[in-house]
Structure formats: structure tokens, C-alpha cells
Amino acid sequence: MEIYIISMCVVAGIYAVMALGLNVMWGMAGLVNLGLVGSAAAGAYTSAILTKTFAIPIPLGIMAGAIVAAAVGAVLSLVTRRLKEHYLAIVTLGFAETIRIVASNEIWLTNGTDGISGIAGPFRADLTPFQYNLVYLGIVLLVLLGLYVCCQRISYSPLGRVLRAVRDDDMVVSVAGKNAQSFKLKAFSIGSGIIGLAGGLYAHYTSFISPDLFVPLLTLYVKLSLLVGGVGNNRGAVVGAALIILILEGSRFVVPFIPYISPAQGAAIRELFLSATLLIVLRFRVTGLIPEPHDHPVIPRPGTATAGTSIKAF
Amino acid sequence: MSVLAVENVIAGYSVGDQILKGVNFHVGAREIVCVVGPNGAGKSTLLKTIAGLLRPSEGSIVYDGAPINGMKPHDVSRHGIAFVPQEHNVFGNMTVYENLEMGGYIAPKHFRARADEVMKHFPILLKKKTQLARTLSGGQRQLLAVGMALMVDPGLILLDEPTAGLSPAAADELFAEIRKLRDAGKAIALVEQNAREAMAISDRTYILVDGKNSIEGPSPELLANEDINRMFLGG
Secondary structure (H helix, E strand, O other), X not given: OHHHHHHHHHHHHHHHHHHHHHHHHHHHOOOOOOOHHHHHHHHHHHHHHHHHHOOOOHHHHHHHHHHHHHHHHHHHHHHOOOOOHHHHHHHHHHHHHHHHHHHHHOHHHHOHHHOEEOOOOOOOOOOOHHHHHHHHHHHHHHHHHHHHHHHHHHHHOHHHHHHHHHHHOHHHHHHOOOOHHHHHHHHHHHHXXXXXXXXXXXXXXXXXXOHHHOOHHHHHHHXXXXXXXXXXXXXXXXXXXXXXXXXXXXXXXXHHHOOOOOHXXXXXXXXXXXXXXXXXXXXXXXXXXXXXXXXXXOOOOOOOOOOOOOOOOO | OEEEEEEEEEEEEEOOEEEXXXXXXXXXXXXXXXXXXXXXXXXXXXXXXXXXXXXXXXXXXXXXXXXXXXXXXXXXXXXXXXXXXXXXXXXXXXXXXXXXHHHOOOOHHHHHHHHHHHHHHOHHHHHOXXXXXXHOOHHHHHHHHHHXXXXXXXXXXXXXXXXXOOOHHHHXXXXXXXXXXXXXXXXXXXEOOOHHHHHHHOOEEEEEEOXXXXXXXXXXXXXXXXXXXHHHOOO
């Protein structure tokens, strides 16, 4: 049971990393990317293949996975450069499916639908399963913390400001003298890179990946995490991911107590819990649990001023 | 000597359906040039084409001696032309100050000094510096949009119907600001539905009809002409 709880925390942490990546694309730059699993798969497969075939160290493998995912994201951004909103969503959804189908069919590279097993995990041989899970949780939390700090920096940097401007109106951005296209590309690469890193973390944790792990439903869970947590807010991304995993997994224990339903219906009810959560959150908090912050690092907005800068508030 | 010279420009949104059918348009230094005409005449399209949002299929656009036709909008703005779109011209979710920062990308080093200067020019922006742009009134928003354009210290400012949706008082105030900009040495091209008022503050006027030049001349002269009054200005 302890291992189960720890491993759910690890999964929640990986979801949170993916939600942070999605937040760079969707929350900051307004680019609806439904191809997250494509990036995650690119990262996971790259890292798995490199560490297995060339025996390179795991951190390097995960980094390489992130870089490949970022490159794939950049290509995707170039391909979709004239698309927006729903059209972008549809094409990116197709992109993720393409990656999955390639992974299923290029057997020489990915071992096809059998997947890749025996992917190395850090210190796996020297630790008991309990210790291993605990160590991995620590690693995931460290990575999450690091990425959270980076994403916070991005959202308060001039880059983050331009991304938000691109989201609000890319025409004004271009007449203000910025190449909106290149910023969309940056957002896509950074976001995809972060998601690829999450894919790599997942591969080395479970030691097994196969194409049927990377289905569109995963994308929707991550998107849901961000939506519930607060689009445009890094803290919201983390909180939302934790909440989604809590509901997905927690409902497992609630379902047996519901009378008069078959196990199959019980499984369906778990999805229903998720939908209900989404509806409730969006009904009462349209902007998510933690809405996008509206403060500025240099000039605080009225009401957000700290004691040092505004005496009037007291 | 004109700052901007547009010669025989043909442009449109789809092939075979041209909006501008050979327009000539000149803006001189320290001059307000006003473009009026019936709906669908191509007034806004002309400004968008100059700003690089639309690629002309024929003709030439020369700014300050350098051809700029076919350039991307961000390159055009780097050449010193600022375009203020008709609507959605500020970022509602950003503060007034952040909006000015957004406008200041071309000279990022001097943007703070520049922002102070712009806010000195438009004191209302200084007062509302930390307020979200979407909470501004229509007139203040237009001033902010013009302020953003001024951040890059442009030589030429293109204004697409700046007084659309403004109260007469706010429109007069904005027109007064536009004159001040001209007096400060900027060249300004102005598209307006408020034809009379716009012509009253401008030096020259172009009347566009169906994507072509119809009449052009010094504004006071056109305003005094009875035929033009009857045909284009509603009496």
C-alpha cells in the first residue's frame, strides 16, 4: 500500500511536469496543443533507446529525450504555423497519433507494439522496491521544483510577457516589432521539451514503455489538470495535476462502496467523478482553482502591493 | 519630399479579388494626411498594406528612401513605421505600463526613459500606469494604443479609425493629441469615418473610392468645395 501511494505521487509529479510544459504553450502563449503525448513519447523513446542501446547514463538520456522532444515540437510549430485554435488542436492531435503509429510500426527502432522493457532505473538494483520508489519520488519532486522555478522565471520575464501578448493578439505583437511566429516556435519547443522530459522520467520509472501508453486520453488528463488548476498559472498546473491523480486513483477506493453497480459500471463512474470535478470547478471558478496571476515584478498592481511599497494600504 | 510614397499599389485578401486597385498615396514630413471614402473603399486595407500585414501584388511602397513592400510587419515597424490597428490595439490583460513595454521592443535599452516620456505626453497614462488596460475607457485606450506606437519613436504613424466608438469630446481630445504629434515632427496617416473632423485637423486629404484614388488635395480646399461636401461628406 505504501508503495502504491508513493508511486501515485510519482505519477502525479510527472503529470505536474507535463502540465507545466502545457502551461508554457497553452497558458502563456495560447497555443492549444493536443499532441502532448507525442512529445512525451518522443522523450520516453529517445531516452529508453539511448540508455539501452548505447548505455549512456540515465540523466543524459532524459536530457537527450527532452532535446529531441523540443526539436519535434519546433518542427510541429513550423508545420502548423498558419493554424490557430481548433485547427491547431486537430492537427496536433493527429501529430501525436502519428508518433504513436510510427512507434508501433518501426519495429527495428522501437520494438513495435511489444514495447521496450527493462529500461534502466537509477539505483534500481541496489534498492528494495520501497526504497526505489521513494528515491524516484525525490528525483521527480526535485525535477518538478527546478522546472517550476524555471517556468516562474519565464512567465515573469520579457519572454513571458511577449508570449502572453501573442496569446491575446498576435497582430498587435507584430506591429509592435516582434516576430510573433518565432515566439510561438519558442513556446512550442520549450513546452514540448518539458513534456519530453516528463516522458523520459516516466520511462525510467516504470522500466517499460509501449505505444499504447501514449494515447490521447493522457493528453486530456494533462489538459484537464491545467484547466482545473488554472490556465496560465504554474502553481495551478502543479495543484491541478495532483488533484486529477487524486480523483483518478482515489475514486478506486470509493467505487466499492457504491451499491448496485457492476465493476464495469464502477470503472465508468471513476471517469464520471473526473467530469463532475471539471464541471464543478468551471461552474464556480472559471479561471481554475488558482487563476493566472496579474502581478508585475517591477510595478505591483493596485491591491497586490506589498507593505514596503504602499503605505496607503494600511 | 515625401516620407512615404505608395505607387500604384494593388492588394487584396484573395487572389483575383483586389481591394486596392492601383492606389497612389504620399505622406510628407510633419504632415497629417487623412484618407476618407465610402465603406469598402480600401482605406483600412491601404494602411494594413503599408504596415506589412498584407502583401501587395503589384506596385511599390517606399519609406524614407527604402522599399518596404513585401516586408513582414515586424520588419516594417523596425523601419520606423508604427501602425495602430482599429480595434484590439492594446492588451487588455496587461497593465498600462506593460502595454507600453510591449511597444518598446525595438529599443529595449531606452524603453524606461521612453515610457516616462510617453506618459509625460499623456498624463492620464501615468495616472493609470498600474491599471489593467481593459479597465480604461475607450478614449484612454486609444491614447494608450497611440502611446504604444510612440514607444519606438516612429517617423510615421498609421492610425486606423482612432476615433471609432469614441464620444465626440473624447474624439476631439484625441484629434488634438494627433495635431500635437504632428507639431512634434511626426508624419501621420489617418483613416477616418469622422471625415469632417479628420479633414479639419489634417493637411491633405485623399478620397478613395472603390480601391482607387478619386480626389486628393489640401484639406481646407476640399472641405470648402461644395461638390465634395455633397458627394462624400453628406451635405
